[in-house]
Amino acid sequence: MKVLILNEGLEQQGHTEKRCAVSPSSVKRMVKRGMTVVMQQGAGVLSGYADTEFTEAGAMVVEDAGAALEETDALLCVNRPAEAVYARLKPAALVIGHIDPFFQQELVESLAAKKLTTLSVEMIPRSSRAQKMDALSSQASLAGYVMVMQAATHLPGILPMMMTPSGTIKPAKVYIIGAGVAGLQAIATAKRLGANVLAYDTRPVVAEQVESLGGKFLKIDLGETGQTKDGYAKELTEEQKQKQQDAQRDAIADSDIVITTAQLFGRRPPQLISKDTLALMRPGSVVVDMAATSGGNVEGSEAGKVVTVNGVTVIGTGNWSQAVAKDATDMYANNVYNLLDEFFDDESKQFNLNLEDEILAGCVITHDGQITNDMLTNAYQGA
Structure with a gap:
């Protein structure tokens, strides 16, 4: 051969x-x-x-x-x-x-x-036997790490709490939407860097995994949700999407860094954050849109670029694992x-x-x- x-x-x-x-x-x-x-x-x-x-x-x-x-x-x-x-x-x-x-x-x-x-x-199916061949998962795991590092680089502050002679710096607040492979690695990386981490996923079953990594899980009652046989989140109804966005608005506004990792297998990703919601964030805050190159989770993100939307730095560079x-x-x-x-x-x-x-x-x-x-x-x- x-x-x-x-x-x-x-x-x-x-x-x-x-x-x-x-x-x-x-x-x-x-x-x-x-x-x-x-x-x-x-x-x-x-x-x-x-x-x-x-x-x-x-x-x-x-x-x-x-x-x-x-x-x-x-x-x-x-x-x-x-x-x-x-x-x-x-x-x-x-x-x-x-x-x-x-x-x-x-x-x-x-x-x-x-x-x-x-x-x-x-x-490649997401089965136990095929796990060693699962390139999507291996690259997504690296993407989760890279997205946190890029966000930390653009944030005009530090992630960990720091006690100094001039006072105490509070830890940064990081909110991660989606707790799949990339999201879980992002949670783990942000925690290692000393941030306070809050995460959300439409699949309540992943709450335990989020908490095992030291993050807090945001609970939103959307009614019936779940995941496919391959472990992907099922697409929400329009009513569920609106309810989700409304419930997350406060968490986003209170965060220094937001990372979105929501992608649907074989379909365009859902828009999770509007420009109006970005406007609620503090100037200099950072949002990383993992799905920017395939349609985007964030209104105003641009594939392959870092842009400023309503005072917020929105990173949509994509090709995340290439950074490592x-x-x-x-x-x-x-x-x-x-x-x-x-x-x-x-x-x-x-x-x-x-x-x-x-x-x-x-x-x-x-x-x-x-x-x-x-x-x-x-x-x-x-x-």
Whole structure:
């Protein structure tokens, strides 16, 4: 099995990717299993890994990966590949990466038309067996940490209580909306930095997790809520959304930092904070909108930018885990390796594409000229 990793740090599709789909450690394990690993020069530089580290691990590093594309069995990506890349792959080649399939219908249809087998890491089921492959969770955990650090950098004050000869500085108040993987890591990080942390989630079941990290849980009676079988929050009704916003207004107005992490799987995120609510916050307060690049939880946030709205700094830079690209690469590389390892056949030295397996049935979205995921086909038909 010939595996190819391109240099995604080169300017592609409007952004520069700092992460890499493999690490020297994962390459070493792949080679040991019998895979041939080819890498484009500089693929790991922005994540802190020199080409020599990959060659020492057993990879072949090439300056021009063009020729290797046509012989590749599996293309490992962090982000979705450009047309100039996937157009050169042979039929039945495997493409693994963050495809963003619900919002990339044209791309998914093109990948199917090329008869490529596409595995979208976002679609990996959240099951016990698939946990070691769950790239969304690993990157979201880092995002939670990064969002707190960015907020602390922009806040014109400190997070912990500090007793000084001139008086006592009270701890900052941090309010976190959403207690999924990213939210829980944000809670833990803010607590470690000494802040008072309040959190809210539509799923009352996570209150215990919030409190175990030292945060307080804001209770709002919205009636019947819950979560999907994959652990995602269910979408609220319009009445519930309004009730939620009204109940949170005081908590937001009283906070120095607010971090929103509400995202709905396969759908646009809900707007949680209006400009009118931002106006209630103290000047210099900071709001971090995790969902800014996919639609936004905060009115006035801008994808990829830090802006000021009604005196409040609103951070919507996105690509959070890239701020800690080395650790993000290590975690993603492990997720990808675990996926390959789970389905690698030692006799044929190939990826065993068993579409009856529950993991592959969920995350393989194109195969043999067809879009194979029912959730996607239903979403496209309803678009």
